[in-house]
């Protein structure tokens with residue numbers, strides 16, 4: 333799998349910060365910073381050769397749009413989908429929550445297009461509207477799919493908060509075989525992970541899981557407190573939250589460290605290549 337450019341991920345984050353700055357300080361669904369974020373992501377994807385669909389989510393604040401991008405190669409009946417919510421809360425610009433997941437999968441998508449490897453499976457990306465008021469964009473998307481389309485999605489991988497300032501390395505434990513792919517990557521770079529519990533039911537993977545789709549994902553922690561054992565394992569500061577700016581105005585570009593952003597972006601590429609790239613992949 334390729335090394336994902338940290339500089340490029342940070343350039344996307346910088347663009348999202350600028351969008352918030354120019355639109356009242358946030359990128360919340362129903363506010364002007366959200367459609368500006370959609371335009372940024374969609375244009376990058378179109379320029380790279382993706383088929384991009386903007387899906388109007390009528391149940392979302394402002395009837396804002398989901399961005400869906402499919403890489404037009406590989407078996408269309410076997411889809412690996414990666415997603416991240418593109419909205420912030422109204423309190424701040426949402427650079428970790430969830431500019432981090434949004435920027436990281438955007439750069440992974442652009443890297444896939446640039447490398448253009450032979451594909452075993454179809455890869456689709458989703459940037460969700462209005463996660464913050466109840467996973468509305470992703471629920472709308474899943475509900476809009478006929479059952480035949482849902483069963484084509486073999487795995488949905490979610491990335492929400494992957495650059496927390498007092499980070500941990502959490503891997504969703506919903507599906508053991510999916511968790512194992514991420515754990516395999518982190519083992520090669522000498523990082524110990526833990527199963528994620530803080531995010532259970534609290535991000536867009538829940539919309540897919542409810543529909544019976546296997547899910548996985550990564551997170552570096554939100555409002556939960558880092559334990560002494562976790563400080564031993566990962567460094568940082570025990571007794572403090574994983575993200576000191578969770579849902580606050582200070583969730584800015586200066587609140588997001590390079591290390592977890594870099595490692596998690598590379599882990600995402602590793603998993604995507606493992607699950608979808610090649611000429612054949614296992615029994616699925």
Ligand code: PHE
Pocket residue numbers: 429463464492493530531532534535551553554555
């Ligand atoms: N980031 C989610 C939100 O938008 C909540 C969450 C917490 C998700 C922890 C994953 C892990 O508020």
Ligand code: ZN
Pocket residue numbers: 335336337338594598
């Ligand atoms: Zn890298």
Ligand code: ZN
Pocket residue numbers: 421429464579
């Ligand atoms: Zn949030």
Ligand code: ZN
Pocket residue numbers: 417429430463492493535
């Ligand atoms: Zn979030």
